[in-house]
Amino acid sequence: xxxxxxxxxxxxxxxxxxxxxxxxxxxxxxxxxxxxxxxxxxxxxxxxxxxxxxxxxxxxxxxxxxxxxxxxxxxxxxxxxxxxxxxxxxxxxxxxxxxxxxxxxxxxxxxxxxxxxxxxxxxxxxxxxxxxxxxxxxxxxxxxxxxxxxxxxxxxxxxxxxxxxxxxxxxxxxxxxxxxxxxxxxxxxxxxxxxxxxxxxxxxxxxxxxxxxxxxxxxxxxxxxxxxxxxxxxxxxxxxxxxxxxxxxxxxxxxxxxxxxxxxxxxxxxxxxxxxxxxxxxxxxxxxxxxxxxxxxxxxxxxxxxxxxxxxxxxxxxxxxxxxxxxxxxxxxxxxxxxxxxxxxxxxxxxxxxxxxxxxxxxxxxxxxxxxxxxxxxxxxxxxxxxxxxxxxxxxxxxxxxxxxxxxxxxxxxxxxxxxxxxxxxxxxxxxxxxxxxxxxxxxxxxxxxxxxxxxxxxxxxxxxxxxxxxxxxxxxxxxxxxxxxxxxxxxxxxxxxxxxxxxxxxxxxxxxxxxxxxxxxxxxxxxxxxxxxxxxxxxxxxxxxxxxxxxxxxxxxxxxxxxxxxxxxxxxxxxxxxxxxxxxxxxxxxxxxxxxxxxxxxxxxxxxxxxxxxxxxxxxxxxxxxxxxxxxxxxxxxxxxxxxxxxxxxxxxxxxxxxxxxxxxxxxxxxxxxxxx
Numbered sequence: 001x002x003x004x005x006x007x008x009x010x011x012x013x014x015x016x017x018x019x020x021x022x023x024x025x026x027x028x029x030x031x032x033x034x035x036x037x038x039x040x041x042x043x044x045x046x047x048x049x050x051x052x053x054x055x056x057x058x059x060x061x062x063x064x065x066x067x068x069x070x071x072x073x074x075x076x077x078x079x080x081x082x083x084x085x086x087x088x089x090x091x092x093x094x095x096x097x098x099x100x101x102x103x104x105x106x107x108x109x110x111x112x113x114x115x116x117x118x119x120x121x122x123x124x125x126x127x128x129x130x131x132x133x134x135x136x137x138x139x140x141x142x143x144x145x146x147x148x149x150x151x152x153x154x155x156x157x158x159x160x161x162x163x164x165x166x167x168x169x170x171x172x173x174x175x176x177x178x179x180x181x182x183x184x185x186x187x188x189x190x191x192x193x194x195x196x197x198x199x200x201x202x203x204x205x206x207x208x209x210x211x212x213x214x215x216x217x218x219x220x221x222x223x224x225x226x227x228x229x230x231x232x233x234x235x236x237x238x239x240x241x242x243x244x245x246x247x248x249x250x251x252x253x254x255x256x257x258x259x260x261x262x263x264x265x266x267x268x269x270x271x272x273x274x275x276x277x278x279x280x281x282x283x284x285x286x287x288x289x290x291x292x293x294x295x296x297x298x299x300x301x302x303x304x305x306x307x308x309x310x311x312x313x314x315x316x317x318x319x320x321x322x323x324x325x326x327x328x329x330x331x332x333x334x335x336x337x338x339x340x341x342x343x344x345x346x347x348x349x350x351x352x353x354x355x356x357x358x359x360x361x362x363x364x365x366x367x368x369x370x371x372x373x374x375x376x377x378x379x380x381x382x383x384x385x386x387x388x389x390x391x392x393x394x395x396x397x398x399x400x401x402x403x404x405x406x407x408x409x410x411x412x413x414x415x416x417x418x419x420x421x422x423x424x425x426x427x428x429x430x431x432x433x434x435x436x437x438x439x440x441x442x443x444x445x446x447x448x449x450x451x452x453x454x455x456x457x458x459x460x461x462x463x464x465x466x467x468x469x470x471x472x473x474x475x476x477x478x479x480x481x482x483x484x485x486x487x488x489x490x491x492x493x494x495x496x497x498x499x500x501x502x503x504x505x506x507x508x509x510x511x512x513x514x515x516x517x518x519x520x521x522x523x524x525x526x527x528x529x530x531x532x533x534x535x536x537x538x539x540x541x542x543x544x545x546x547x548x549x550x551x552x553x554x555x556x557x558x559x560x561x562x563x564x565x566x567x568x569x570x571x572x573x574x575x576x577x578x579x580x581x582x583x584x585x586x587x588x589x590x591x592x593x594x595x596x597x598x599x600x601x602x603x604x605x606x607x608x609x610x611x612x613x614x615x616x617x618x619x620x621x622x623x624x625x626x627x628x629x630x631x632x633x634x635x636x637x638x639x640x641x642x643x644x645x646x647x648x649x650x651x652x653x654x655x656x657x658x659x660x661x662x663x664x665x666x667x668x669x670x671x672x673x674x675x676x677x678x
Contacts, residue, residue, distance in 0.1 A: 046076050046086075048092060049108055052074070052384075052390050052391065053074070053077035053079060053384040053385070054074065054375075054391060055074045055075075055088060055373070055374035055385075055390075056360065056374050056375050056376045057072035057123060057359055058072025058088065058373070058374060059071055059124045059125055061127070061135050062363050062365065063129075063134075064130065065095070065097055065365075066093045066095065067093060067094040067096055067106065067365075067373075068092070068093045068126060068128075069091075069093065069094070069361075069373060070092075070114075070124075070155075071087070071088055071124060071137075071140060073085050073086065073087060073122060073143065074087075075384075077384055087122075089116075090110050090114060091113070091114040091155065092109065093109050094106035094107065094371070094373075094392065095109060096365055097411050099410065099411050104389065105371075105393075105394060105409050106371070106392070106409055106411070108390045108392070112155075113162065114162065115162070117164070118137075118162050119140070119147070119148065119153075120142075121137075121140025121141055121143075121200075122140055122176070123140045123141050123177040123194075123195075124137055124138060124139040124140025125138050125139055125178070125181075125182070125191055127189030128184055129182070129187065130184040131184060131187070131461045131463050132463050132464055132465060132467070133156070133463075134154050134155060134157060135155055135157075135182070136152055136153070136154045136182075136189060136219075137152070138152055138168075138174070138217070139174050139175050139178065139194065140176050140200065142200070147199065147200055148202065149202065150168070150173065150202070151165065151166050152164075152167070158467070168217075168224045169224055170223075170226055171226050172215055173196060173201055174196070174200045174201055175193070175194030175195060175196055175211055175215075176197070176200045177194055177195055177236050177237050178191045178215075179193060179194070179236075179256070181241060183249065185458060185459045186248065186249065186279070186459060187219035188217065188219065189217040189219070190214060190240070190251060192213075192214050192215075192229055192240050192253055193210060193213070193234065193236050194210070195208045195210055195236050196209045196211060210234025210259045211234055211236075212228075212230075212231065212232055212235060213226050213227065213229055214226075214229050215227075228284075230284045233258050233259065235256060235257070236257055237255075237256035237257050238253060238298070239301065240252065241253075241315060242304070243304060243306070244306075244455060244456035244458075245339075245451055245454060245455065245456060246278050246280065246452075246454050247280045247454055247456060248279045248456055248459075249279050249456040250276055250278050250451060251277040251279065252276055252277075253276075254269070255297060255298065255317075255320070257298055268323050270296060271293055271295070271296055271297070272293045272343075273286060273288065274286070274288070274336070274341060276451075278451055285445050287439060287444050287445075288341070288441075289336065289342065289343055289439070290341065290342055290343070290439065291343035291344060291425070292345040294334045294343060294345075296322065296323055297320035297321060297329065297358075298320060298322075298323070298358075299321045299358040299360075300317060300319050300330070301320075302317040303315070303316055303364035303370045304316075305364055305367040305368070305416050306367070307416070307431065308416070308431050309433065310432070310455050311428060311432045311433055312339075312418060312434040313337070313338040314337050314418070314422055315337075315338070316334075316335055316346075316362075316364075316370055316395065317333065317336065318332070318372055319331060319360065321356070321359075322356075328356045328378050328379050329357065329378060330356055331354040331355050332345070332348040333346045333348070333405060334346060335422060337422055337434075338452065339437055339439075339449075339452035340425070340426050340434075340437070340438065341439040342425050342436070342439075342440075344421055344425055346405065347405050355377050356378060356379055357376070358375060358378070359374070360375030361374060364397070366413065366415070366416075367414075367415070368398060368414060368415055368416045369395065369396055369397060369409060369413055370394070370395040371392060371393070371394055371395075371409065372392070372394070373391060373392050374391045375391070392409075393406065394406065394409040395407075398413075398417050398419060417431065418431070418434075
């Protein structure tokens with residue numbers, strides 16, 4: 001079959017057309033030509049469902065049984081024809097009331113609004129507000145464009161529209177890949193740590209800095225608070241979750257990276273060090289966990305659920321990237337059970353079948369299942385991630401069947417029964433009654449003993465606006481006098497004229513945008529400056545140890561810790577309804593000599609910590625524990641991960657996902673919002 005470009009090529013725009021009485025006038029002919037030229041590029045754009053190959057770096061949340069997926073990066077299928085990474089400009093959602101038999105996962109939808117004024121970021125957080133039917137987008141890194149004002153944005157579910165709430169105040173600045181969690185019952189959003197860099201903050205000129213504060217946003221009052229973290233150490237790329245213990249709840253944080261030496265050296269945050277924040281008292285506590293301690297990791301995801309009587313709170317962790325010799329990461333599931341603070345190894349893929357998986361998201365649905373979306377597979381550079389199910393996988397949090405916790409998604413599975421692997425450690429039954437109510441060596445601070453014996457009361461928040469369904473329609477009686485034919489023709493001509501003008505504007509803008517987004521992989525979008533010529537340099541984008549948006553290409557180690565960018569910050573543009581692409585950047589050493597491009601011939605293997613902003617796609621092995629899907633074969637270089645003990649971070653970090661915990665208003669159920677927090 002001929003392609004649309006063959007059938008409707010540009011020269012076809014000039015074919016004869018007929019007028020109103022058999023021959024269209026020249027003006028109408030011109031309008032149709034413009035309309036056809038405007039429509040044509042849209043046929044060449046990607047389809048978020050049918051062309052899907054991989055996604056990573058996104059942020060998610062669950063509201064009204066809809067799993068929203070915003071931002072991040074995508075690769076298109078087939079990889080051989082789409083050798084670039086693209087920013088995801090769609091707002092997608094999985095319908096959690098569905099699970100088509102042919103897919104086995106909730107149906108993905110791509111019919112929501114997101115215009116070009118809303119940034120497409122990676123490593124931000126979605127704070128869900130189930131009471132007011134909206135979520136807030138905060139933070140994140142921009143890809144291929146300079147960041148605009150770090151505003152707070154909100155998506156309104158009722159009216160399918162976005163709102164700009166302006167920049168934060170009280171000293172709050174945008175961060176990326178921090179540990180974020182939204183609590184709908186309390187009407188609060190939190191973000192711990194995260195990176196500040198020129199990918200997230202306008203005008204930033206230095207290397208990235210890992211922050212140590214705890215940001216709080218109040219949904220109702222719109223106020224921001226910048227509280228202290230556990231200590232003065234910068235932190236990022238771990239997870240933080242909400243648990244309904246204590247009087248109004250607690251936040252539990254672990255994993256990721258920390259920068260204890262003036263932000264110069266990145267080291268792992270030990271997985272046996274668990275940090276607890278009591279919301280009501282605003283106090284931090286540290287507790288050492290025991291059991292089967294997971295390997296140190298970052299860019300993993302996790303979600304929380306609990307026994308019906310809340311005698312045990314169980315945090316399920318999946319995957320992640322590692323450090324040093326284990327840089328490729330993990331393909332395993334661990335459970336952290338509280339208040340015993342015991343790690344339990346629940347599942348691990350066989351060594352020969354392992355597919356280390358990081359830069360993904362986790363969302364717990366009704367306390368019983370955890371949907372894992374997207375991610376990067378650094379050891380496999382050839383296949384798409386379950387394209388038939390759009391990179392969605394499901395972990396059954398109950399007793400595993402035949403030893404395998406992976407299963408198809410079940411919309412009607414809405415209750416949690418504590419599995420035997422946890423019961424063998426903490427005691428009790430599937431419905432609760434855990435007997436191990438403290439760590440084996442006791443609590444390091446007795447306040448934790450008090451908090452875990454309390455249950456947070458469900459708060460019945462009331463909406464701050466009218467919650468209605470837009471189903472109203474208006475009717476009117478027809479006038480007894482019909483319009484005369486001449487008047488009707490006049491109206492038609494006027495409307496057509498207006499449409500023609502608008503179409504011409506759209507056509508011009510569309511052509512300009514398409515030209516700006518052609519993925520010319522071999523051509524940089526910024527100039528290469530000669531040695532010593534720094535007069536036109538824009539504030540530089542620093543070296544990444546493991547680029548969160550491009551995790552698959554490690555570049556040659558050099559003296560440079562910076563990347564030269566264009567003297568003019570590019571405008572954020574969007575191919576209407578589809579993705580925005582970005583081209584390559586030119587890299588310059590400190591001595592002014594160019595760094596090899598990943599697309600050059602004969603270049604030695606990359607070993608540097610810098611990762612190209614737009615390398616060949618992160619080809620991944622399809623990961624599906626329960627079924628096989630069509631695979632795409634396209635090879636790309638395997639990345640070199642950073643050495644955690646000696647790497648200097650001088651640029652934006654790598655992401656990790658953290659799950660945002662949330663309770664419903666009347667019944668405490670663990671439905672979690674996940675964001676990217678490497």
